[in-house]
Amino acid sequence: MDQWSIASSLNRRALLRRAGTAAAGLVALPLSACEAQNSLFSADGAGANPLAIPELNQGIVEQGERVFRLSISAGQKEFVPGVVSPTIGINAPYLGPTLEMRRGERVRLHVDNGLDDGATVHWHGFELPAAADGGPHQLIRPGARWSPSFEVRQRASLYWYHSHLHRGTGPQVYAGLAAPIYVRDDEEDALDLPSEYGVDDIPLIVQDRVLDNSGKLLYPQNMHAQMMGVRGDRLYVNGTQNAVFDARTGLLRLRILNGSNARFYDFSLSGGQTMQIIASDGGLLERPRAVRSLRLAPGERAQILVDLSEGRPLSLVATSPDNSMGMMGGDGGGMMGRRRDDTEMDEPFRVLDIRPSDSSPQRKLPSQLAPLPALDPSLAVRTRRFVLDMGMMGGGMSINGASMDMNVISERVPVGQWEIWEIANASMMAHPFHIHNAQFRVIDRNGRTPPPLETGYKDTVIVDPREQVRLLLRFEEHTDPDLPYMYHCHILEHEDAGMMGQFVVVDS
Numbered sequence: 001m002d003q004w005s006i007a008s009s010l011n012r013r014a015l016l017r018r019a020g021t022a023a024a025g026l027v028a029l030p031l032s033a034c035e036a037q038n039s040l041f042s043a044d045g046a047g048a049n050p051l052a053i054p055e056l057n058q059g060i061v062e063q064g065e066r067v068f069r070l071s072i073s074a075g076q077k078e079f080v081p082g083v084v085s086p087t088i089g090i091n092a093p094y095l096g097p098t099l100e101m102r103r104g105e106r107v108r109l110h111v112d113n114g115l116d117d118g119a120t121v122h123w124h125g126f127e128l129p130a131a132a133d134g135g136p137h138q139l140i141r142p143g144a145r146w147s148p149s150f151e152v153r154q155r156a157s158l159y160w161y162h163s164h165l166h167r168g169t170g171p172q173v174y175a176g177l178a179a180p181i182y183v184r185d186d187e188e189d190a191l192d193l194p195s196e197y198g199v200d201d202i203p204l205i206v207q208d209r210v211l212d213n214s215g216k217l218l219y220p221q222n223m224h225a226q227m228m229g230v231r232g233d234r235l236y237v238n239g240t241q242n243a244v245f246d247a248r249t250g251l252l253r254l255r256i257l258n259g260s261n262a263r264f265y266d267f268s269l270s271g272g273q274t275m276q277i278i279a280s281d282g283g284l285l286e287r288p289r290a291v292r293s294l295r296l297a298p299g300e301r302a303q304i305l306v307d308l309s310e311g312r313p314l315s316l317v318a319t320s321p322d323n324s325m326g327m328m329g330g331d332g333g334g335m336m337g338r339r340r341d342d343t344e345m346d347e348p349f350r351v352l353d354i355r356p357s358d359s360s361p362q363r364k365l366p367s368q369l370a371p372l373p374a375l376d377p378s379l380a381v382r383t384r385r386f387v388l389d390m391g392m393m394g395g396g397m398s399i400n401g402a403s404m405d406m407n408v409i410s411e412r413v414p415v416g417q418w419e420i421w422e423i424a425n426a427s428m429m430a431h432p433f434h435i436h437n438a439q440f441r442v443i444d445r446n447g448r449t450p451p452p453l454e455t456g457y458k459d460t461v462i463v464d465p466r467e468q469v470r471l472l473l474r475f476e477e478h479t480d481p482d483l484p485y486m487y488h489c490h491i492l493e494h495e496d497a498g499m500m501g502q503f504v505v506v507d508s
C-alpha cells in the first residue's frame with residue numbers, strides 16, 4: 001500500500017474526495033478504527049489536552065554576550081498515547097525552547113549535534129553574517145559543536161530556528177528540529193501589549209503530521225508527497241493534539257508560526273469574532289488591523305490579539321486552502337479545472353480551544369503600534385526577477401530554470417543598495433518564498449495592494465500561481481563574497497528538491 005494512503009480524517013466530504021482521488025489512481029484505503037478516533041481535522045470532539053508551552057530560555061549573559069546552549073538530540077514522543085515514535089529535539093525530546101533575546105544585544109549560540117546525522121540550525125528572519133546564518137553551508141557534523149555569534153538587529157517579533165540541512169530539511173523539521181525565538185525591544189515594551197510569556201503571550205507552532213497504521217510518525221516519501229509537500233491529517237500545536245489553553249486575562253496575544261512542512265492555513269475565530277493582527281514576520285504593524293481570517297503559509301508568522309473580556313470560551317479554528325490549483329487531480333487540471341486534493345480541509349477544524357477563567361477587564365488596545373518607513377519603490381536601483389517552477393515535465397523544482405547547486409551562486413547583491421525582487425510563479429501551485437538575511441516590504445501583487453498582514457516587514461511571502469509579487473529590500477551590512485545566503489520555497493519538500501538558489505552580499 002502506498003504510504004500516502006494511510007491516514008485520513010473522515011467526514012463525508014473527505015471520503016467523497018478520496019473516492020475521486022482513488023479514481024485518479026492515487027490511493028485507496030481501508031480506515032482503521034484508530035484513525036477515526038484520533039482524527040484531528042474534525043470540527044467536533046472536545047479539546048482535551050493542555051497546550052504545551054515551550055520552555056522559555058533567556059540564555060546567560062557572559063562577557064557582554066547572551067549565550068545559549070542548545071543540544072540537538074534524538075528523542076521520543078507519543079503522537080498517540082502508548083505508541084512511541086522517534087523524534088528530534090533541542091534540549092527536549094521534540095521541538096525546543098523559545099529563545100528570548102533583545103534587539104541590539106550580541107548573542108552566541110552553542111549548538112551541539114548529538115544526532116548520528118549532520119544537521120544545521122537556521123535563524124529564520126535574522127539579518128546576520130552569512131557564516132552565522134545556519135544554512136546548508138553551516139553543516140554541523142555528528143558530535144560537533146557550532147557556535148555562531150551575531151548582533152540582534154531585528155525588531156521585536158516572533159522568529160524561529162529550524163533545520164536547513166541540504167536535501168534533508170523536510171524530514172528533520174518534521175521530526176522536531178524547530179522552535180520559536182522571541183525578540184523583544186524598547187519600542188514594543190513601551191506599548192501596553194500582553195507580554196507575559198505562557199500567560200497572555202503564547203507561541204503557537206502549528207504543524208500537521210501523518211501517522212502510520214500503528215500510530216507511529218510517518219514521513220511519506222512518494223511522488224505525491226514530493227510534489228505537493230508532506231501534509232498530514234493530524235494537527236499538533238506545540239506538539240499537543242486537541243490542545244486547550246486556560247487563559248487568565250481579557251486580552252490574549254497569540255504568536256502563530258506555521259511550522260508545517262507544506263500545509264497552508266486560513267485561521268479564524270469561532271463564531272466569526274474578529275481578531276486584531278498586530279505583527280507580521282519582522283515586527284509590529286503600524287496599527288492593529290481587524291480581520292476575520294488570516295492566511296499563513298509554511299514559514300510565515302503573525303501575531304494576533306484575541307478579546308476574551310466577555311469570559312466566553314472560543315476556539316482558534318482554520319481551514320486549509322487548496323494551494324494546488326487542481327494539480328494531481330486527474331481532471332485536466334488548470335486554473336479552471338479545480339479538483340481538490342484529498343488532504344485539503346475546507347471545513348473548519350479546531351486549532352486551539354481557549355477557555356477564559358475570568359472576565360478581567362480588557363486592557364486597552366493601542367491605536368498605533370510602530371511607525372514604519374514609507375514604502376518607496378523609487379529607491380530601488382535595480383530589479384531582479386525570480387521565476388518559480390516545478391518542472392512537471394521532468395525538469396525538477398527550480399528558480400529561474402535552475403535547481404539548487406551548492407557550488408553555484410546565482411546573484412551577487414551590492415550591500416546597502418535598494419532593490420526590487422520580483423517573484424513570479426510559473427507553476428500550478430502556490431509557493432511561500434523566503435529570503436535569508438532580509439526583512440522586506442511587499443510592494444504589490446499583480447499590481448494590487450497587499451493585504452493587512454503584508455503592510456509590515458516580511459521574510460516569507462506567498463506567491464500564488466500566475467502571480468507576480470514585488471518586494472522592496474536592502475541588505476544593510478555583512479558582506480562576504482564567498483559564502484552565500486539562500487532564497488527558496490518554504491514548502492520543505494520543494495526546497496529539498498531544489499527550489500532554492502544562492503546569493504552573496506558584496507561590497508558596493
Ligand SMILES: [Cu+2]
Nearest residue numbers: 431489491494
Ligand atoms: Cu514550493
